[in-house]
Amino acid sequence: MSMFRTLIKNSIPQQVILGIFALLTLYPFFFMLMTSFKDNEQFYTQFWSPTLPLHFENYVAVWPSVIRFIGNSLTYSVPTLLLTAALSLLTGYAFARYKFFGREVLFMLMLALLMLPGVLTLIPLFIQMRDWKWLDTPQGIIIPWTAFELVFATFIMRVFFEKLPKEIFEAARLDGAGELRLLWSIAVPLALPGLGTIAILNVLFTWNDLLWPIVTLFDNKNFPVAPGVLGFRSQYRTDYGRLFAAYTIASIPLMVMFVVTIRKFIQGLSGGLSI
Amino acid sequence: MAVPAQSSGAIAVTETGSRAQIRWVKIIPYLFILPAFTLFVLMRYIPAAQAIYYSFTEWNGIRAAKFIGLDNYTRLFQDQLFLDALINMAGYTVLRTLIIVFMAFFAAELVFSIRSSFMQTFWKIAFIIPLVVPGSVVYLVWAFVFNTQSGILNSLLVAVGLSDLQQPWLGQSSTALWAILFIGFPFVSSFAFLIYTSSLQSLPSEVLDAARVDGCNTLQRILFIDVPLMRGPIALTVILLVLEGIQVLTPQIVLTGGGPGTSTESPANFLYRTAFQYGKFGYATAVGVVMLLIGFVFSYFSIRMRYRGAADVDV
Numbered sequence: 001m002s003m004f005r006t007l008i009k010n011s012i013p014q015q016v017i018l019g020i021f022a023l024l025t026l027y028p029f030f031f032m033l034m035t036s037f038k039d040n041e042q043f044y045t046q047f048w049s050p051t052l053p054l055h056f057e058n059y060v061a062v063w064p065s066v067i068r069f070i071g072n073s074l075t076y077s078v079p080t081l082l083l084t085a086a087l088s089l090l091t092g093y094a095f096a097r098y099k100f101f102g103r104e105v106l107f108m109l110m111l112a113l114l115m116l117p118g119v120l121t122l123i124p125l126f127i128q129m130r131d132w133k134w135l136d137t138p139q140g141i142i143i144p145w146t147a148f149e150l151v152f153a154t155f156i157m158r159v160f161f162e163k164l165p166k167e168i169f170e171a172a173r174l175d176g177a178g179e180l181r182l183l184w185s186i187a188v189p190l191a192l193p194g195l196g197t198i199a200i201l202n203v204l205f206t207w208n209d210l211l212w213p214i215v216t217l218f219d220n221k222n223f224p225v226a227p228g229v230l231g232f233r234s235q236y237r238t239d240y241g242r243l244f245a246a247y248t249i250a251s252i253p254l255m256v257m258f259v260v261t262i263r264k265f266i267q268g269l270s271g272g273l274s275i
Numbered sequence: 276m277a278v279p280a281q282s283s284g285a286i287a288v289t290e291t292g293s294r295a296q297i298r299w300v301k302i303i304p305y306l307f308i309l310p311a312f313t314l315f316v317l318m319r320y321i322p323a324a325q326a327i328y329y330s331f332t333e334w335n336g337i338r339a340a341k342f343i344g345l346d347n348y349t350r351l352f353q354d355q356l357f358l359d360a361l362i363n364m365a366g367y368t369v370l371r372t373l374i375i376v377f378m379a380f381f382a383a384e385l386v387f388s389i390r391s392s393f394m395q396t397f398w399k400i401a402f403i404i405p406l407v408v409p410g411s412v413v414y415l416v417w418a419f420v421f422n423t424q425s426g427i428l429n430s431l432l433v434a435v436g437l438s439d440l441q442q443p444w445l446g447q448s449s450t451a452l453w454a455i456l457f458i459g460f461p462f463v464s465s466f467a468f469l470i471y472t473s474s475l476q477s478l479p480s481e482v483l484d485a486a487r488v489d490g491c492n493t494l495q496r497i498l499f500i501d502v503p504l505m506r507g508p509i510a511l512t513v514i515l516l517v518l519e520g521i522q523v524l525t526p527q528i529v530l531t532g533g534g535p536g537t538s539t540e541s542p543a544n545f546l547y548r549t550a551f552q553y554g555k556f557g558y559a560t561a562v563g564v565v566m567l568l569i570g571f572v573f574s575y576f577s578i579r580m581r582y583r584g585a586a587d588v589d590v
Contacts, residue, residue: 087314123329125322207409
């Protein structure tokens with residue numbers, strides 16, 4: 001009731017416009033969800049409206065092929081995430097908490113990598129993977145992805161560690177904690193919120209990357225989700241219900257992650273991003 | 276006598292200990308950054324340097340590269356397909372950046388003007404949800420919107436009695452690039468929206484209050500206070516969107532393959548096909564270098580513009 005009152009009391013015109021935007025934005029996805037429960041007859045006779053009965057068998061039919069791509073995605077994305085988190089923590093911590101010769105130059109050199117378009121290094125990196133016999137292997141995906149994502153992640157971790165009060169670290173140092181101890185028992189626990197932001201950006205990137213897996217994986221069976229779903233168009237060409245059921249399942253893992261982390265994500269962005 | 280001696284001994288011990296510790300501390304940061312920089316060197320710097328070198332060679336990826344000077348570049352700027360790709364990319368990037376920045380900023384101001392913070396969060400979440408749908412699924416769903424036989428757009432035209440206007444939207448040169456540009460309509464759900472909403476909320480409230488006291492209306496406040504104070508976030512999103520536009524490849528891979536004809540060809544798709552369909556690796560890397568230069572020049576000038584006469588920083 002009080003929620004309803006705040007709704008009508010405040011800012012009606014703005015909310016109407018936002019509501020129209022939201023409807024238009026979400027409609028294609030609503031259509032996908034609605035159609036995923038239809039058989040072909042329902043699709044052709046009642047194109048615009050939801051229909052009963054719901055055909056859950058569409059989901060059952062496409063489940064094995066989608067779950068394969070989701071499993072593949074996890075085998076590439078999870079190691080990439082762990083590696084990126086560990087290395088960005090270590091590197092960001094060093095840049096934020098130590099003064100050392102060449103620190104700012106090295107940092108700028110690293111940030112300059114943000115300017116390099118992925119397609120520029122596509123060919124030399126592909127040749128390098130071929131020469132190392134890393135084509136068509138998980139490490140051939142994981143290590144280049146990590147190198148790619150690590151730049152921005154390190155940037156975030158440095159900013160994060162610089163915001164923490166120095167006194168915590170100095171007090172521990174006076175108590176005789178060694179450098180590794182300082183890292184493990186003080187920096188790592190404090191870094192968890194920063195690592196949350198990194199995790200979301202990382203998974204969004206690895207879940208969406210299309211080009212590198214297409215170029216380096218030879219067998220479609222090993223594809224992660226992004227290139228994997230492309231094959232469904234020919235596989236379920238004549239069956240829109242199954243096609244959209246497959247797309248819906250492919251969207252679920254990120255949705256789950258999103259629901260779990262949304263609070264942290266919005267918090268992590270508070271204060272804005274700027275240059 | 277004994278007491279000072281003991282204490283000076285104790286001091287001496289700590290001093291040698293701390294000197295050793297200082298030496299150790301000097302090496303430690305380098306050890307910490309070593310793994311990351313090893314990756315950067317192997318996977319980013321060396322390939323980038325190689326790309327620049329290979330762009331001056333004729334090379335099929337197998338036999339030794341043959342140095343041919345600027346030949347790739349002169350040929351590239353006489354290659355009609357590449358020139359078409361550049362023009363498509365420029366149009367796509369400029370229009371998309373302008374539309375997204377405008378719409379995201381407009382929606383962010385709407386959200387910002389709502390008094391209830393619960394509803395603010397609600398609208399934010401409503402526009403973040405589509406961002407976590409996998410990119411290729413988004414394009415595939417939009418492929419269905421534009422589908423000729425039973426797509427949403429053509430069905431809508433039939434439903435409102437405009438069946439004469441039905442088009443094979445992605446299948447003809449005259450509309451294909453426009454259809455790609457239309458993906459994501461109404462262009463609110465984007466990273467720009469997230470950045471703007473969170474930046475608006477961190478604007479100094481004294482300034483906004485002062486403006487209200489001085490009788491500033493909403494439009495005046497947005498134009499003369501919010502926009503100047505938001506130069507940083509706006510510049511950031513413009514740069515990100517332009518760099519994204521320069522590298523546009525997903526719609527080509529998922530939807531059109533660059534066709535029909537050359538109507539949706541992009542430099543990144545041109546690079547990809549030149550390398551992996553025709554095996555011309557030297558020629559393809561030259562495209563990558565051109566893209567790097569365009570992005571670099573653009574970013575340089577936008578960052579300069581962002582700081583020229585800026586009101587929000589002390590420069």
